[in-house]
Amino acid sequence: MTIASPQDLAVPQPPSGQLQPQGWLRYFSFSLDHKVIGLQYIVTSFLFYLIGGALAGVIRTELVSPMSDFVSRETYNEVLTLHGTIMIFLWIVPVVNGGFGNYLIPFYVGARDMAFPRLNAVAFWMIPPAGLLLIASHFITGSAQSGWTAYPPLSLTTPAMAQVVWIISVLLLGGSSIFGAINFIATVMKMRRPGLKLMQLPMYCWAMLGTSILAVLSTPVLAGTLLLLSFDIVAHTGFFNPTLGGNVVVYQHLFWFYSHPAVYIMVLPAFGLVSEILPVHARKPLFGYSTMVYSIMAIVFLGLIVWAHHMFTSGTPPWMRLFFTIATAFIAVPTGIKFFNWLATLWGGKIALNSAMLFACAFIVNFVFGGITGVALAQVPFDIHVHDTYFVVGHFHYIVYGGTVFVIFSAIYHWYPKFTGKMLDETLGKIHFALTFIGFNLCFAPQHWLGLNGMPRRVAEYDPMFTTLNQLSSVGALLMALSTLPFLINVIRSFSHGAVAGDNPWNALTPEWLTTSPPPVENWKGEAPLVAHPYGYGQLPSAGLPVDQATGQDVWTGS
Amino acid sequence: MPIPPSLITFLVGMALVLAGLWLGQNVSLLPVDASVNAPVYDELFKVLFSIGSILFIGILGLLLFSLVRFRRREGDHSDGAPIEGNLPLEIVWTAIPAVVVLFIGIYSYDIYDRMGGMTPLNDHSAMVHAASMEASATMQVANAATSEEPRVWGGIGVRSDKDILPVDLTALQFAFIFHYPGANITSGELHVPAHRSVELRMKANDVIHAFWVPQFRLKQDIIPGQQTILTFTATRPGTYPIVCAELCGPYHGGMRSSVVVHEPDDFEAWLQKNSPAPPPTASVAQLDVLPVA
Amino acid sequence: MDTLATSLTSDAKASPHQDATDHGVAEEHNDVRMFGLATFLVADGMTFAGFFAAYLTFRAVNPLPSGSNYELELVLPTINTALLIISSLTFHRAGRALLTSRIHDCRLWLGVSAALGIAFLVGQMVEYFHLPFGLTENLFASTFYALTGFHGLHVTLGVICILVVLFQVGPNGKVSAIKPFGLEAAELYWHFVDGIWVVLYGLLYLL
Numbered sequence A: 001m002t003i004a005s006p007q008d009l010a011v012p013q014p015p016s017g018q019l020q021p022q023g024w025l026r027y028f029s030f031s032l033d034h035k036v037i038g039l040q041y042i043v044t045s046f047l048f049y050l051i052g053g054a055l056a057g058v059i060r061t062e063l064v065s066p067m068s069d070f071v072s073r074e075t076y077n078e079v080l081t082l083h084g085t086i087m088i089f090l091w092i093v094p095v096v097n098g099g100f101g102n103y104l105i106p107f108y109v110g111a112r113d114m115a116f117p118r119l120n121a122v123a124f125w126m127i128p129p130a131g132l133l134l135i136a137s138h139f140i141t142g143s144a145q146s147g148w149t150a151y152p153p154l155s156l157t158t159p160a161m162a163q164v165v166w167i168i169s170v171l172l173l174g175g176s177s178i179f180g181a182i183n184f185i186a187t188v189m190k191m192r193r194p195g196l197k198l199m200q201l202p203m204y205c206w207a208m209l210g211t212s213i214l215a216v217l218s219t220p221v222l223a224g225t226l227l228l229l230s231f232d233i234v235a236h237t238g239f240f241n242p243t244l245g246g247n248v249v250v251y252q253h254l255f256w257f258y259s260h261p262a263v264y265i266m267v268l269p270a271f272g273l274v275s276e277i278l279p280v281h282a283r284k285p286l287f288g289y290s291t292m293v294y295s296i297m298a299i300v301f302l303g304l305i306v307w308a309h310h311m312f313t314s315g316t317p318p319w320m321r322l323f324f325t326i327a328t329a330f331i332a333v334p335t336g337i338k339f340f341n342w343l344a345t346l347w348g349g350k351i352a353l354n355s356a357m358l359f360a361c362a363f364i365v366n367f368v369f370g371g372i373t374g375v376a377l378a379q380v381p382f383d384i385h386v387h388d389t390y391f392v393v394g395h396f397h398y399i400v401y402g403g404t405v406f407v408i409f410s411a412i413y414h415w416y417p418k419f420t421g422k423m424l425d426e427t428l429g430k431i432h433f434a435l436t437f438i439g440f441n442l443c444f445a446p447q448h449w450l451g452l453n454g455m456p457r458r459v460a461e462y463d464p465m466f467t468t469l470n471q472l473s474s475v476g477a478l479l480m481a482l483s484t485l486p487f488l489i490n491v492i493r494s495f496s497h498g499a500v501a502g503d504n505p506w507n508a509l510t511p512e513w514l515t516t517s518p519p520p521v522e523n524w525k526g527e528a529p530l531v532a533h534p535y536g537y538g539q540l541p542s543a544g545l546p547v548d549q550a551t552g553q554d555v556w557t558g559s
Numbered sequence B: 001m002p003i004p005p006s007l008i009t010f011l012v013g014m015a016l017v018l019a020g021l022w023l024g025q026n027v028s029l030l031p032v033d034a035s036v037n038a039p040v041y042d043e044l045f046k047v048l049f050s051i052g053s054i055l056f057i058g059i060l061g062l063l064l065f066s067l068v069r070f071r072r073r074e075g076d077h078s079d080g081a082p083i084e085g086n087l088p089l090e091i092v093w094t095a096i097p098a099v100v101v102l103f104i105g106i107y108s109y110d111i112y113d114r115m116g117g118m119t120p121l122n123d124h125s126a127m128v129h130a131a132s133m134e135a136s137a138t139m140q141v142a143n144a145a146t147s148e149e150p151r152v153w154g155g156i157g158v159r160s161d162k163d164i165l166p167v168d169l170t171a172l173q174f175a176f177i178f179h180y181p182g183a184n185i186t187s188g189e190l191h192v193p194a195h196r197s198v199e200l201r202m203k204a205n206d207v208i209h210a211f212w213v214p215q216f217r218l219k220q221d222i223i224p225g226q227q228t229i230l231t232f233t234a235t236r237p238g239t240y241p242i243v244c245a246e247l248c249g250p251y252h253g254g255m256r257s258s259v260v261v262h263e264p265d266d267f268e269a270w271l272q273k274n275s276p277a278p279p280p281t282a283s284v285a286q287l288d289v290l291p292v293a
Numbered sequence C: 001m002d003t004l005a006t007s008l009t010s011d012a013k014a015s016p017h018q019d020a021t022d023h024g025v026a027e028e029h030n031d032v033r034m035f036g037l038a039t040f041l042v043a044d045g046m047t048f049a050g051f052f053a054a055y056l057t058f059r060a061v062n063p064l065p066s067g068s069n070y071e072l073e074l075v076l077p078t079i080n081t082a083l084l085i086i087s088s089l090t091f092h093r094a095g096r097a098l099l100t101s102r103i104h105d106c107r108l109w110l111g112v113s114a115a116l117g118i119a120f121l122v123g124q125m126v127e128y129f130h131l132p133f134g135l136t137e138n139l140f141a142s143t144f145y146a147l148t149g150f151h152g153l154h155v156t157l158g159v160i161c162i163l164v165v166l167f168q169v170g171p172n173g174k175v176s177a178i179k180p181f182g183l184e185a186a187e188l189y190w191h192f193v194d195g196i197w198v199v200l201y202g203l204l205y206l207l
Ligand code: HEA
Pocket: A149, A263, A264, A266, A267, A309, A310, A328, A329, A331, A332, A333, A335, A336, A337, A339, A367, A368, A369, A370, A371, A372, A373, A374, A375, A376, A377, A378, A379, A383, A386, A387, A388, A392, A395, A396, A399, A400, A403, A404, B055, B059, B096, B097, B098, B100, B101
């Protein structure tokens, strides 16, 4: 993991990076190629996903019985803190932003690389040390016990070293995300191929632009807040320490000012990916391109002004609760536009029911469910009852897992041929899908009822009346764990044994398919094609395109 | 005779709405209601559940229908129709959620108002309870502010203005301690009469805790350094769990207690029985609230 | 955050032509780097915005224990403010000098700007030593030190950048009339740090 080291920075790079390791070694080096970096993000994060999933396994095993009997209570809190932190900061955010973003954005804007390749590599290489630090801390100092939200004063009274390590790690990951975001904004705004207009970009570019705006505006606030928190721990200042005259609610405001936008940092790129995948497999143009763009920007704006819906029981003043209720619920409008547009994209298409499509459609189902419970949660009187219960756990797993993780899988089935030049096996893919979908619903649907009826979250022991449903939920988690097997087998086996994919197995129109699979170092052998109609299905001759010629310009510019 | 598509759409829509309403009315996912605001809450829940069901089933149905109806047949390599958008349609599905959301917002505001959530607590409770403040002054934690006018943070509460039963609640790792200033009783269990407003004045000694009674549909964080107030009126005699709902340390899951709702007469009896003979039995009372495990 | 800032600027500095030749986008590159820096400053500004919001909220809802309300000494900070504002102007002159290839003037003005920055830091130190409260005295004290300290780090970094640029300026140096990026970046950053100080001064000392 640490083969690349800072001295690479000092070595002057000869033109076209000849000194860089070639072949598979590239993937362990300080590579500047956006495609290598993208895959580095995806694979690294997937490893962290396995760890986060194993931790979820510990949680679900503990919750099989109402007593605290599998791990100690302290360990349980450590595990759930690590689970939340790893899944958010080391799995979802890096994959859908850094991973797919780095791989796809330069293609989509017709560039040879990102705007700042070196900064890009730095951003990636901040992740493994941060993640390893976080996980290693568990075995050395113990890990933080105060949840991924790290509310003071609890985070000031739990073991200090552990909390400080957690803070350092999250600061590194936040820094990485800011650097990535700067890069995406600069690439989309400034690196577009001449002649390519903003409103011709594939939707994922817009999603990444919106996401990156959110990351740039909100992540620094988290960084500042965590700095203050670390002062409270290390230097005994009293910002958030009530016994020293501090104010704990201020921390919550600052934390959620970042962490609410963070949920859109986790889901907007997924929206973008779905917008790429659906048209290809439904053979229809993306419905309502411009409303999609406006709704992304509306979500970005609204996302910045709704944070206090996580604090309805924190003693916020009535006017504040009212404002945040309305603002939050209104996010359903731009989000709804996107969902209806996707349904309209499917309507009347020629839908291929392959693994990528199944995962993408399951995403729609799961996310709508999670979104509807979200809108319910946004209502103060409703939230008063279910805040900090398993209802909330159900809500957000429906969204982060049922939404984003399903999209990640869909995206892997969709782009694996481009990454490797090999197809994934469809049978294994469908087994993976079935197990995941059933396991997922079995695991998280019962949690809504548990929450409504009195089970709080973050507990290692609970009222025995909830035993049966918790066991059901744990069975679901087991199925999800099993579902990873066919996926792993598929991904590893297909790499060497898969059917050869060819350059454009889906007959897709977005620019990354107009080059070889896997693509050459600078993306196209000739000039970058100008794709004026990334979703021109049904209009342009879509079969038998001369993609290997790399400059499909003549074909694609017809407007 | 072919049925026009608009009629089918209309009929399906009606069926959907009726199904949603039926679900909302007939599927109960909540525990018994035991306070004045619980039925109000359940009203809101039914509405949200109905709307949610309609939307979810509708979208699910549409999606499944598309997947089956428009699936690609064997050997068909053509594209779908190149439809890129439809402005009137997009306006419709912007407007519908907007109206729904606006309606939900206003409706839940009304519900919240009926629960007493919009009552500004800051000024008036400081006046009404100036007398009993004295009792709680000893529990004043680290309120750095001048102690003349402690900052009170709003919980919610309907209060019938006469005859409020004040109870002080101190939360600490890992127990709730209730104190009845009038009768000078300290207890680890909350006893309240039915049909009489109770005002919980809550303080935390160490970290944030939360007071939650699922059957009352009420929850309020207990925040160190800031007094919070929660007012409720119990209706249904019985024993219900009090759950700490904010992560407060390793024993957070074990930080539970019960609230016993008495008939008014029984409550008086309980008060009589437990009122301390001159030396207060606080120490005894506190012993049995320490975490067992 | 500050190490992050360094790596950003050094990244930008280390890669002027290599990236360009790597990827054949030489024409636009300067423009992109300034754009990237500006985006980064927006992010950095949000860190300060978070601090300011926290400070204002503390002020509004957490009154200090009676008897601990300090009148801050105003003379020194006001002089300091003036120093920073003047240094922004001198830096601007340095930029103008570079564009007209008056390398000597450019170095001179850069030197003056750096000196003013250092004077500011010294003034800040003097103020710290004469304050009647320490870091953990109370909420106001902690916030005061956190804000001014965080800003001070930015000034320090800025001074270092100025000095680096000072040594790179030359007719055929890394920074010159045709390759003004290093100086322009440092200038933008310096103006940003000044702007933050003016807000900070208003909030901490005058409000
Ligand atoms: C990717 C992550 C993600 C996303 C996208 C969302 C999206 C939303 N979330 Fe969620 N949320 C989380 C992740 C996410 N959330 C997490 C992690 C937590 C817990 C944090 C913690 O405490 O640890 C949380 C908690 C949380 C709370 C606090 C609960 C509590 O602690 O008490 C609330 C309250 O308002 C909320 C609301 C919403 C809303 C309204 C949306 C909306 O954006 C949803 C909008 C989408 C739809 C509504 C569906 C599609 C729309 C239509 C089909 C149109 C028609 C619909 C209607 C008219 C209703 N979320």
